[in-house]
Amino acid sequence: MTSLLVIVVLVLLAVALWQLTRIFDLTQVGASSDDSQVASDNDNNVQGYVMFGFLAFIYIFTIYGLLKWGNLALHTPASEHGLLVDNLMNITWVLIFVVQFITQGLLYWFSFKNRGNKDKKALFFADSNKLEALWSIIPSVVLACLILYGLYAWNNIMFVDKDEDVIEIELYAQQFKWTARYAGEDNVLGKANVRLIEGINTLGVDMSDKNSADDIVVSELHIPKGKKVHFKMRSQDVLHSAYFPHFRAQMNCVPGMVTEFAFVPTYTTAEYRELPFMIEKVANINKLRAENSVKLVAEGGTALDPYTFDYLLLCNKICGASHYNMQMKVVVDTPEDYKKWLSEKTTLAQDIKAAKASEKPAEAVKGTSDSTIKDTVNAVVDTVAAAIAKVAMK
Incomplete structure (x- = not known):
């Protein structure tokens, strides 16, 4: 109802303004006016100064944005190639800003300098080979x-x-989660196909392939510092994109094909948490969470948990309704901690064997239950039949 009233008020205001303009036009009947629709020198001067004002706005807002939000960009890269990517990005940004400042200034200056004036005559200028070469060769x-x-x-x-x-790891994407498969001791991933998905074998690993015997499937990704990790990526359903922002790595996961990417982590999770910029960032986040928690508790809600930094694997393609929540925790360990963590994991073959073993007792219980029910039914039938026969004899 409130929205309807607001719309009605806005419509009435528009009608009122329209009527006021008509009244103003009627009051100007007989007055001298210039209806030629041709801009005068005064119009051109005003427009020229307004253009300079807009140019100043562009410059000021650009500088303000860099100072205000520049610290929100990704900071220290956590991979060896990250420095190379950041250098390329920084060079590109510098070129863009320098060229933008120069070209925008020249554009507005020449527009102002050559604004319309009744005492000036436009210069006919066909072409200039030097200028053409200059603005073609330099870019x-x-x-x-x-x-x-x-x-x-x-x-x-x-x-x-x-x-x-290298360490071979498969990243398997599906709406809306990630699953990782480690190649095991042989460091060779077994074959896989979506047609083989069954039970807990949610990745469709071909268990008849000898290389699949030691594959390990997990829902939390662990990788060692200082060791190159070679990722092979598959998608079960739609187009996804494996994005490691802190490692400056991204690769599309395409249904029906395997894509690849590799990088070397340079900071463990614990080390990255101790970097000065990250300590400051986490402190700011927790300050905001504490302030919001006060409001939530006052309204009868639950306080927000403190934030702790973790590397994340995100999906960088809009893959569906829960795309925003498609992420996996990534832990960078020391080589020793990584080996210890991996040694504690069971293989997919062991998991499948355990799952089948747990199914057998259930089947046995089901068989016993079915037999008991059958015997009970037969006993009831016999009792009823005997009772009917007894009544018939009487």
């Missing part, structure tokens, strides 16, 4: 350098030598 050279640097960075990131000692 081409700059873009070529950026592209070549980007290709260099990409090749360094994506190249994995077959003889290189």
Whole structure:
């Protein structure tokens, strides 16, 4: 009802303004006015100064935005190639801002300088080969350098030598969760196919493949510091994107194909939590949570838990209604802690065997229950039949 009243009021205000403009036009009957629709020198001057005002707004807001929100960008990268990616990004940002400041200033200055004036005559200017070459060659050279640097960075990131000692891990994406599969002691992932999904084998691992015997499936990703991790990614349903923001890594997960990415973690989770910028960030977050908790408790709600930093694997493709919640905790351990954690995990083959073993007692109980019910029914039938026969004899 309130929305309807607001709409009605706005409509009435619009009608009132329209009527006022009509009344104003009627009062101007007989007065001299310029209806030529051609801008005068005064109009051009005003528009020129307004343009400079807008240019100042662009510059001021850009500088303000950098100072106000610049600290919200991702900070120290947690992978070896992250520095290379950040350097490429920083160079690109610097070029964009410098070129933007210069070109915007020139654009508005020349527009103001050459604004309309009845005492000026426009200069006919056909072309200039020098200018054409200048504004074609310079951007081409700059873009070529950026592209070549980007290709260099990409090749360094994506190249994995077959003889290189890496850890093989599969990331399996499905709406709306991630699952990780470790290659085990042989460091070779077993074959998999979605048609083989059954029971607890939710990844469709081919258990007839000998390489699958030691595969380990987990819901929390652990990786060791200082060791290259080679990820192979699959998707069960729609297009997902495996995004490790702190490691500067991202790769699409495409149904029907396997994509790859590799990186070397440089900070354990514990070490990253102790970085000065992260300590400050966590403190600010917890300060906001504490303030919001006071309001929630006052309203009868539950206080928010304190925030603790963890690396995350996110989905960077809009994959459905719960896309925002598709994430997996990533823990970077020391090599020793990683080996200990992995040694405590059971293999998928062991999990499947245990699941089948737990099904047998249930089947036995079910069989016993069915037999008991059958015997009871037969006894009741016999009793009823005997009673009917006895009545018939009388």
